[in-house]
Amino acid sequence: MKPSVQQRETTGWGRYPRALCYLFRPERVREVAEVLQHGGMSSYLPRGLGRAYGDAALNSEQGVLLMERLDRYLAFDTETGLLRCEGGVALADIIATFLPRGWFLPVTPGTKFCTVGACVACDVHGKNHHHDGSIGNFVRSLTLLLPNGETVRCSREQNADLFYATIGGMGLTGIILEVELQLRRVETAWIVVDYVRTRDLDETLRTFHERDANYLYSVAWLDCVAQGRGFGRGVLMFGRHAVTDDLPPARRPNPFVIPRKRDKSVPFDLPEFVLNPLSLQAFNNLYYATHPAREGILVDYNTYFYPLDSILQWNRAYGKRGFVQWQCVLPYENGVKSLDDILRTAQQRRTYPFLSVLKRMGESSGGMLSFPMPGYTIALDFPVRRGLFEVLNELDAIVLEAGGRLYLAKDARMSAETFHATYALLPRWREVKAQVDPQGLLQSDLARRLQIVEGGK
Amino acid sequence: MRRVLIVGATSPLARYMAHEFAKQGDALFLAARDEDELERVASDMRIRFGATVHTGLFDAAAIETHEAFWQQVLQAMDGLDGVVWVAGSMDGLEEAFRDPRAVRRLIDVNFTGAASLLTLAACYFEQQGSGFIAGVSSVAGDRGRGQNYPYGAAKGGLSLFLQGLRNRLSKKGVQVTTIKPGFIDTRMTWGRDKLPFLASPQRVAQESVQAILRGKDIAYVPAVWWLVMLVIRAIPERVFKRMNI
Ligand SMILES: Cc1cc2nc3c(=O)[nH]c(=O)nc-3n(C[C@H](O)[C@H](O)[C@H](O)COP(=O)(O)OP(=O)(O)OC[C@H]3O[C@@H](n4cnc5c(N)ncnc54)[C@H](O)[C@@H]3O)c2cc1C
Ligand SMILES: NC(=O)c1ccc[n+]([C@@H]2O[C@H](COP(=O)([O-])OP(=O)(O)OC[C@H]3O[C@@H](n4cnc5c(N)ncnc54)[C@H](OP(=O)(O)O)[C@@H]3O)[C@@H](O)[C@H]2O)c1
Numbered sequence: 001m002k003p004s005v006q007q008r009e010t011t012g013w014g015r016y017p018r019a020l021c022y023l024f025r026p027e028r029v030r031e032v033a034e035v036l037q038h039g040g041m042s043s044y045l046p047r048g049l050g051r052a053y054g055d056a057a058l059n060s061e062q063g064v065l066l067m068e069r070l071d072r073y074l075a076f077d078t079e080t081g082l083l084r085c086e087g088g089v090a091l092a093d094i095i096a097t098f099l100p101r102g103w104f105l106p107v108t109p110g111t112k113f114c115t116v117g118a119c120v121a122c123d124v125h126g127k128n129h130h131h132d133g134s135i136g137n138f139v140r141s142l143t144l145l146l147p148n149g150e151t152v153r154c155s156r157e158q159n160a161d162l163f164y165a166t167i168g169g170m171g172l173t174g175i176i177l178e179v180e181l182q183l184r185r186v187e188t189a190w191i192v193v194d195y196v197r198t199r200d201l202d203e204t205l206r207t208f209h210e211r212d213a214n215y216l217y218s219v220a221w222l223d224c225v226a227q228g229r230g231f232g233r234g235v236l237m238f239g240r241h242a243v244t245d246d247l248p249p250a251r252r253p254n255p256f257v258i259p260r261k262r263d264k265s266v267p268f269d270l271p272e273f274v275l276n277p278l279s280l281q282a283f284n285n286l287y288y289a290t291h292p293a294r295e296g297i298l299v300d301y302n303t304y305f306y307p308l309d310s311i312l313q314w315n316r317a318y319g320k321r322g323f324v325q326w327q328c329v330l331p332y333e334n335g336v337k338s339l340d341d342i343l344r345t346a347q348q349r350r351t352y353p354f355l356s357v358l359k360r361m362g363e364s365s366g367g368m369l370s371f372p373m374p375g376y377t378i379a380l381d382f383p384v385r386r387g388l389f390e391v392l393n394e395l396d397a398i399v400l401e402a403g404g405r406l407y408l409a410k411d412a413r414m415s416a417e418t419f420h421a422t423y424a425l426l427p428r429w430r431e432v433k434a435q436v437d438p439q440g441l442l443q444s445d446l447a448r449r450l451q452i453v454e455g456g457k
Numbered sequence: 458m459r460r461v462l463i464v465g466a467t468s469p470l471a472r473y474m475a476h477e478f479a480k481q482g483d484a485l486f487l488a489a490r491d492e493d494e495l496e497r498v499a500s501d502m503r504i505r506f507g508a509t510v511h512t513g514l515f516d517a518a519a520i521e522t523h524e525a526f527w528q529q530v531l532q533a534m535d536g537l538d539g540v541v542w543v544a545g546s547m548d549g550l551e552e553a554f555r556d557p558r559a560v561r562r563l564i565d566v567n568f569t570g571a572a573s574l575l576t577l578a579a580c581y582f583e584q585q586g587s588g589f590i591a592g593v594s595s596v597a598g599d600r601g602r603g604q605n606y607p608y609g610a611a612k613g614g615l616s617l618f619l620q621g622l623r624n625r626l627s628k629k630g631v632q633v634t635t636i637k638p639g640f641i642d643t644r645m646t647w648g649r650d651k652l653p654f655l656a657s658p659q660r661v662a663q664e665s666v667q668a669i670l671r672g673k674d675i676a677y678v679p680a681v682w683w684l685v686m687l688v689i690r691a692i693p694e695r696v697f698k699r700m701n702i
């Protein structure tokens with residue numbers, strides 16, 4: 001029987017760009033292969049919950065497979081915390097199910113409303129990258145559906161090339177049906193946080209280097225509006241999982257219970273003038289002023305890892321033209337100077353990001369198209385405006401010069417040249433792609449724009 | 458702890474209904490035709506809820522197998538406290554407008570199969586003097602429509618069958634609940650545009666199990682469908698027959 005399809009205008013989390021896609025939504029594992037075979041499209045792409053910002057989960061005028069209904073747990077070892085589950089399981093579900101039993105995600109992005117399959121496909125990093133690397137490091141094995149209909153397992157020992165091509169492979173090497181993921185043992189649902197407020201970029205980076213080795217988690221919010229002496233000032237947030245003894249006695253009997261927050265929501269697109277240099281300056285000043293240095297603060301995991309998740313549909317705050325998130329990584333060598341350049345260039349062009357987050361990264365997981373490399377990573381949010389992309393091209397040039405790269409899960413606009421010049425293992429990845437998908441059945445708008453796939457259609 | 462058989466357990470609606478029972482510590486027997494999917498749904502529930510879950514293959518249309526199946530369930534569960542019939546199908550609806558075999562197939566799966574198994578269940582619970590039977594019918598069974606009457610007629614038959622069972626069994630301590638969902642966001646509706654009051658399978662499941670546990674006779678889920686169907690049933694036939702809904 002021909003699988004049902006729904007035609008719909010679709011976007012990533014940034015709501016830029018928009019694409020008309022043909023959506024399939026398999027509810028049984030077998031149906032995934034049936035869609036590839038009988039869906040009647042010339043290409044397909046798996047999609048999770050659409051939290052990648054740009055065009056990574058879009059396939060214009062072609063097939064998109066929503067994986068969200070394939071969300072079953074298949075095996076869990078209560079001794080070791082090894083979980084085997086389907087690719088459509090949401091991180092929020094894993095937390096809700098396993099945190100009360102003392103297990104947390106080994107790596108988490110800044111939202112829990114995304115699927116584990118997509119997190120592997122993007123090889124996501126979290127605030128512990130300097131310590132643990134990306135999620136790929138915690139993946140024991142994957143079960144993939146290949147375009148030819150074959151289901152294969154891959155791991156570091158078995159089909160290793162396919163494994164490393166799929167971790168960070170942006171859904172282009174096969175559909176991740178199952179993931180074997182190592183969870184992390186924790187004693188509580190709380191994080192102990194030390195806040196450090198810094199005066200300028202130099203101090204911000206120095207503080208990272210001096211202190212982050214002592215913490216599992218570290219991240220900094222940067223004030224991108226402040227100029228002159230306060231340029232690059234910020235608030236660093238260092239964290240570790242609280243143990244029971246860290247909790248006030250009243251909370252110790254129920255260490256996994258946290259207060260319930262009421263969700264807020266942005267009900268409509270905010271007009272674009274709401275985000276202007278003046279309001280941004282006010283916001284940045286306020287944030288800076290309200291985050292003095294404090295040590296040993298207990299924060300629940302939602303507040304620490306997912307501050308934005310409690311504001312549903314916050315992506316509408318950027319207006320109806322949408323926004324892009326620009327995230328780069330800069331190797332340590334010349335990293336400071338490049339970072340300085342990037343922030344200054346943005347300021348000179350009066351292109352102020354609403355949010356800017358800085359982190360230090362450690363070793364790569366080995367994923368051939370994985371983003372992380374040792375260095376600084378900075379993520380900046382910009383509403384889409386006339387002239388924005390010219391400025392971002394200037395920033396790209398700085399990254400290219402520094403030997404860094406941009407994150408595919410966030411990108412919506414870099415050039416194919418920039419991509420090819422910065423992802424050194426692309427030729428090896430293409431060899432694997434050619435083997436498992438000689439017809440190029442798995443495609444995306446991202447892949448076409450950046451010419452990731454040879455002779456892509 | 459109750460022991461509950463769920464038929465058609467590979468559907469999203471049934472899966473989430475099973476979750477609602479498992480959350481309360483009930484033991485479950487999940488049945489359908491698709492072995493691989495049954496195993497996935499079952500292992501998921503064992504991990505999520507630490508639930509006791511058995512599985513077994515069941516084909517609604519293969520009526521000659523039902524008695525053996527019923528014995529298998531009773532044995533595995535060491536008796537039963539409830540049966541929830543969720544199986545149903547709209548596959549082959551287009552053919553059913555022309556092809557007698559196709560229409561028979563639809564009616565077998567949606568009506569005859571249900572009537573057959575629920576007859577075994579009725580006798581068992583009647584003798585036991587306790588238990589519940591719940592059947593997922595559909596608002597499509599409330600009035601015959603040109604677009605889906607082969608399916609609607611089978612569901613309408615199921616509704617009447619359940620009503621009769623209720624009348625027979627209510628004196629024997631056995632509760633019978635008829636569940637009439639409106640549009641549910643599953644493969645049956647995927648690809649159809651702008652359906653009114655489309656509800657998630659999670660929500661329909663929660664409300665359905667609530668209705669069962671509260672001992673309701675007939676439950677429209679979501680409840681708004683009670684009003685919608687009240688209006689639709691009230692339209693005089695000479696007007697209705699000209700309408701295209
Ligand atoms: C608020 C916010 C904070 C974020 N913070 C971070 C962060 O700190 N670190 C970080 O690394 N990322 C971060 N991200 C990005 C996001 O976490 C990742 O892009 C994530 O993978 C999105 O998951 P998704 O289920 O929404 O996938 P989608 O956006 O739907 O898809 C993303 C990619 O995964 C592929 N894919 C999806 N499912 C499968 C599958 N089953 N098999 C194969 N490929 C598949 C798609 O083809 C696509 O290429 C953040 C995003 C948001 C919105
Ligand atoms: N979706 C709606 O809008 C809607 C509205 C009103 C009522 N309903 C009813 O709700 C129920 C669940 O539907 P759904 O939307 O979740 O659709 P679904 O996923 O297609 O579910 C159908 C279920 O019935 C089972 N089934 C089909 N043929 C069978 C057979 N011959 N023998 C045994 N089991 C059989 C299937 O299991 P196997 O394939 O594994 O056997 C599956 O579990 C159905 O009764 C449907 O009629 C649905």
